[in-house]
Amino acid sequence: MRVEPRIVSPAEAVKVVKSGDHIHFSSVASAPACLIKALMARGDAGELKDVHIHHLHTEGAAPYGEARYEGIFQADQFFVGGNLRKHTQGGFADYIPVFLSETQKLYRCGALPINVAMIQVSPPDKHGFVSLGTSVDATLAAVECADHVIAVINKYVPRSFGDAMIPTSMIDIWCVDDEPLEEAHFSTPTDVEVLIGNNCAALIEDGACLQMGIGAIPNAVLAQLGNHKNLGIHTEMFADGVLPLVESGVINGMNKGIDRGKMVSTFLMGSQKVYDFIDDNPMVRMMDVGYTNDPFIIAKNEKVTAINSALQVDITGQVCADSLGTTHYSGVGGQVDFIYGASLSKGGKAIIAMPAVTNKGVSKIAPTLNLGAGVVTTRAHMHYFVTEFGAVDLYGKTLQERARLVISVAAPEHREALDKAAFERFGSHHHYVKGYMK
Missing domain, CATH: 3.40.1080.20 (Acetyl-CoA hydrolase/transferase C-terminal domain)
Known part of the structure; x- marks a missing residue:
């Protein structure tokens, strides 16, 4: 079933999050920066506590791992990237040892609760499908299992095929943020x-x-x-x-x-x-x-x-x-x-x-x-x-x-x-x- 997106602001979208919830962010280049920023604003306002955040490696800022958010946000990652390594070493974040192949299983078998999935997607096509672009990994499982799915429509998310294609009917809340995806550049080999x-x-x-x-x-x-x-x-x-x-x-x-x-x-x-x-x-x-x-x-x-x-x-x-x-x-x-x-x-x-x-x-x-x-x-x-x-x-x-x-x-x-x-x-x-x- 095709669903026409009703667009709300990131601040409005993250109001669905409650204290104690478990949130999944799409990974690597597709971390939803505008939703992360809006979520931090709710934390700064004292509206949330004990919110658990899960994801694979992400690029970009990860402020929820900072000491000032202790007791408000807890990053329990499936893989620790450079943006959270010091916070993890300092005890303000943690990670879940798991084979990458089983990260999806954590959600699908119920071992890990999932209340809100926050993702980035391509603009909807004429058939009512969006693409997860660069991040399918455990994100698809999070979308399938979450109580609420918030999708950021971003014109820079590539329209990739395979399991990345999902119908708009799987999305509950929509935002728009046309920020280019995070890029990674690698040095010349020594x-x-x-x-x-x-x-x-x-x-x-x-x-x-x-x-x-x-x-x-x-x-x-x-x-x-x-x-x-x-x-x-x-x-x-x-x-x-x-x-x-x-x-x-x-x-x-x-x-x-x-x-x-x-x-x-x-x-x-x-x-x-x-x-x-x-x-x-x-x-x-x-x-x-x-x-x-x-x-x-x-x-x-x-x-x-x-x-x-x-x-x-x-x-x-x-x-x-x-x-x-x-x-x-x-x-x-x-x-x-x-x-x-x-x-x-x-x-x-x-x-x-x-x-x-x-x-x-x-x-x-x-x-x-x-x-x-x-x-x-x-x-x-x-x-x-x-x-x-x-x-x-x-x-x-x-x-x-x-x-x-x-x-x-x-x-x-x-x-x-x-x-x-x-x-x-x-x-x-x-x-x-x-x-x-x-």
Whole structure:
């Protein structure tokens, strides 16, 4: 049923929020800034308390995490972005550890209440549909389950297809705010990141289906794929790095087992070029995160190659990508979804890639993970491990074999200490052969 929007102001729209409510914001580039501002005004006026706010990573301001809103707003995120990291570390915000694939399930199964969904959408088309644009992820589930749905009509929200298309009948309250979407620009890869990119690209075969997220290392990988053929995309997100490969025909999806010829994603973050690219583009399907990140759906594509990053890896292959002691919070995200999906895929490759050392020269490969470090990918999931010093395949290897391989791609200046730690760990009870103390 087509519903003609009755437009109200953001201040009027957020009056539906009550103390104790749970609110979902659409994510990344699509965070509804005008509604957030209006909601903060109600908090400043003393009209609300104990309001819980949920979302994935968002770009732009997130004032509800500030100390002054303690007891008024509580940010319980599914993933911690830079705009809330300090607030989370300070105890004024928190996050819910959850696989990205299951963020939608939190709402659909009732584990997490959802009273109000606040989203941004494209202008309605002649058939009475709007598009969620760059943020389907858990937002579609929030729209389906919320008591009230507030939609900001924004002419800058791209008209993307797939699960992004929803009827106007699903919306209760409408606002208008034509603010350009938040853009993300990424720095040129460093020499180290280029080396990592080269090592990862060497593992990618023609016909592979890629998942690699955003940032300097993914861009460095993509820059090396110009001579590949028939690559596909099934991912949680993509950014500007894929566009030249689409334009050249390298990425065409013709080898995919499902969604043949289509690029599948659940949210996006990049420059305006990316948002323009998905607008009215039938090649792109923006899908519910329960679809994009389901390992068994992912594995319906052959040669799934998943490239994900880490904060720290121990010598047996345990991967910390969540929190490193108390110095970093992010979230579980979709790493395990795709690492597992790639491992199930025929000819698939699950890859963890990271620099061997921090910016201060500290080894990111450690005898054991730091106290408090969150293990996201277990040693049982770990297949390929890549640094600037090479790539090693850990699949089917014993703990001792893994230790030798992991140490072989550590920074040379740290190998002796790591080898000594491995010998002390395994040597007294096993036959660990020291390889780097000769």
